[in-house]
Amino acid sequence: MRHVFLSFLLMVLAGPAAANADVYQFESQQEEQRFQDLTSELRCPKCQNQNIADSNAPISKDMRAEVYRMMSDGASDQEIVDALVARFGEFVRYKPEVDQRTILLWATPAVAVLGGLLVVAGVVIRSRRNAGKEEPMSAEEKARAEKILAELEQNRNA
Amino acid sequence: MRRFLLFLPLLIALVLGVVLFAGIGKDPTKLESALVGKPVPTFALQDLHDSQQQLDESLFKGKVQLLNVWGTWCPACRDEHDDLIWLAREKGVSIIGLNYKDTRTEALAWLERLGDPYSASIYDPKGTLGFDLGVYGAPETFVIDAAGVVRYRHVGVVDQNVWKDVLLPVINEARGNG
Numbered sequence: 001m002r003h004v005f006l007s008f009l010l011m012v013l014a015g016p017a018a019a020n021a022d023v024y025q026f027e028s029q030q031e032e033q034r035f036q037d038l039t040s041e042l043r044c045p046k047c048q049n050q051n052i053a054d055s056n057a058p059i060s061k062d063m064r065a066e067v068y069r070m071m072s073d074g075a076s077d078q079e080i081v082d083a084l085v086a087r088f089g090e091f092v093r094y095k096p097e098v099d100q101r102t103i104l105l106w107a108t109p110a111v112a113v114l115g116g117l118l119v120v121a122g123v124v125i126r127s128r129r130n131a132g133k134e135e136p137m138s139a140e141e142k143a144r145a146e147k148i149l150a151e152l153e154q155n156r157n158a
Numbered sequence: 159m160r161r162f163l164l165f166l167p168l169l170i171a172l173v174l175g176v177v178l179f180a181g182i183g184k185d186p187t188k189l190e191s192a193l194v195g196k197p198v199p200t201f202a203l204q205d206l207h208d209s210q211q212q213l214d215e216s217l218f219k220g221k222v223q224l225l226n227v228w229g230t231w232c233p234a235c236r237d238e239h240d241d242l243i244w245l246a247r248e249k250g251v252s253i254i255g256l257n258y259k260d261t262r263t264e265a266l267a268w269l270e271r272l273g274d275p276y277s278a279s280i281y282d283p284k285g286t287l288g289f290d291l292g293v294y295g296a297p298e299t300f301v302i303d304a305a306g307v308v309r310y311r312h313v314g315v316v317d318q319n320v321w322k323d324v325l326l327p328v329i330n331e332a333r334g335n336g
Contacts, residue, residue, distance in 0.1 A: 045189060045294040058259070059294045062285060087292040089192035 022061060024068050031071065038067050038080060041094045051094065063092075191300070191311035192292055198225070198306050199290035206257050206265055206279035213280050217254060218306040222332045224253045224325070225300040226276070226316070227288060229260040230268045232296040238315040239272050245321060246275040251329075255279040258288045258296055301325060303332040 026032040039053035044060045052060040052067075063084060070080045084092050096102045137145065193199075198215045205211035218225070226242060228235040245251045255276035257265045262281060269279075282288055291300070294313075301310040310328040312320060 045292075048186065057294075058285075062289050066289070086192060087290060088294065089189055089292065091189050 022064065024064075034077070035068065035071060038071075038077060039064055042067070042081070042084060043092045043094050045088050045092060052092075063088075188313050189294075191308060193300075193308040194310065196308055198302060198308060199287065201280075201287045201290070203287060204281045206255070206262065206281040209262070209281075213278065215306060217278055217280075218302045219304070221252060221304050222329055223277075223302050224251060225256060225291075225302055226253050227256045227258045227291070227293050227296050227298040227300075229258045229296050230264045231260065234315050235297045236272075238297055238317065239275070241315075241317045241321070242275040243273050244318070245316070246277070249321075252277045254302075256287060256291075257281050257283075258293065259283060259285045299325070301328045301332060 024035065026035065036053065040051045042052045042063065044050045044052050044055040044057055044063070046057040046059045047055050050057075050060075052063045066084065067080055070083060075083075081093065090096055096105070098106050198218050200215050202212055202214050205213050224245075228239075242253060246253055253276050255278070257279055260283060262283070265279075265281070269276075280287065285293070291298075292311075297315060299312045299316050300308055301312075303309050309332045310325070312324060314320075316325065
């Protein structure tokens with residue numbers, strides 16, 4: 001029984017490790033980090049909601065190999081991303097370039113925040129304006145209020 | 159003003175509805191090729207039938223052709239094979255085969271057994287030309303015009319309907335301009 005459990009545990013633990021089996025050698029920690037950053041912001045065209053760092057698809061493997069090859073040849077991040085976009089299209093970027101087609105996408109958060117601020121400002125201004133306009137109590141109301149307060153006072157003392 | 163604000167949610171719902179409805183039925187796995195309007199990448203690969211023979215991008219000059227990416231490991235390629243033969247034999251379409259990430263023996267045995275629709279076959283065991291073409295899943299079929307420029311890329315199986323509705327119009331346009 002324990003053996004079964006142990007082998008099951010081994011299987012579960014080995015799964016993620018085997019998912020990304022290719023091994024690359026890097027000259028420094030920074031280079032390795034650069035590779036991780038690049039592959040995590042490039043999107044796999046086959047398995048569309050994964051980046052190429054996580055994906056197991058053969059195409060992602062090829063793309064990782066190309067990123068590594070270009071890095072070894074001294075290419076800049078921009079050059080590497082451009083080379084892959086030239087083959088697979090803008091689709092492979094999780095962060096698309098700001099241009100006419102993507103401006104709406106980039107602007108939406110700012111527009112939403114601005115809209116929210118406008119609504120809040122509107123509410124505040126309106127409540128302030130109303131607060132200024134409020135009518136003071138009439139003599140009749142004042143007399144009634146005083147009577148109620150006096151009754152309360154009496155009740156408390158009683 | 160206040161009355162207009164009451165209708166705002168309805169307006170937002172309508173706009174969202176129209177936008178989202180437009181997206182229904184679109185297949186997000188079919189991407190437009192980044193190579194449309196660009197020439198076929200340069201390459202130097204062996205002929206599938208003859209390892210002594212080198213093929214390059216000049217193969218795509220002179221007439222409108224299809225470039226079909228396939229492999230014996232790809233089940234959908236088997237599905238479209240008979241239609242490719244139909245295209246080549248009945249419709250007289252010149253199809254260039256790109257044997258992608260495959261082995262020569264298996265590929266040749268497949269063509270021997272099922273028939274060979276290709277006017278030429280490029281052997282790309284490592285997938286280098288496939289990578290430069292942005293191939294992300296076989297089968298893929300490219301329309302290449304007489305100048306060797308990519309006009310269209312179809313991802314998935316080619317059948318008689320795809321030919322009639324999708325590929326033929328692109329080919330006719332390419333022929334008109336070329």
